[in-house]
Amino acid sequence: MNNFYIAFAVYLNLIFVAAKLWGRIEWSWAWVMTPLIVMTMIGVIVTAGQSAQKKHVKNNILNNLQSLKDLIDSSKPARPDRASDGSAQTNDSARSHKGEGRH
Numbered sequence: 001m002n003n004f005y006i007a008f009a010v011y012l013n014l015i016f017v018a019a020k021l022w023g024r025i026e027w028s029w030a031w032v033m034t035p036l037i038v039m040t041m042i043g044v045i046v047t048a049g050q051s052a053q054k055k056h057v058k059n060n061i062l063n064n065l066q067s068l069k070d071l072i073d074s075s076k077p078a079r080p081d082r083a084s085d086g087s088a089q090t091n092d093s094a095r096s097h098k099g100e101g102r103h
Helices: 003-021 034-075 082-102
Strands: none
Touching (some): 003 034
16 A cells, blocks of 8 residues: 555544644544544455465466476476386296205
8 A cells, every 4th residue: 555645534633633632623533533444454465365376376377387287297208117027037046046046
């Protein structure tokens, strides 16, 4: 929010409070404090809107990153399964070498 609007509300509120205390106006305190109340409400609404927008942007970024990860994973060539190819042969050859030593 622009600092001008905040300063305007504060100064207007100070004028209203001074006028109320000096008896120049016979308003209720709710009307005297209206500039600050309104600026506070606007600030809460703006902050909530920005928070929701940040959450939306964060979700979009996470979705895009997941899409990129999926794309990269799908473009990688498939690797052969080590357990079915290499380890079975290694175990068979190790057994045959152990058997040769005992004879």
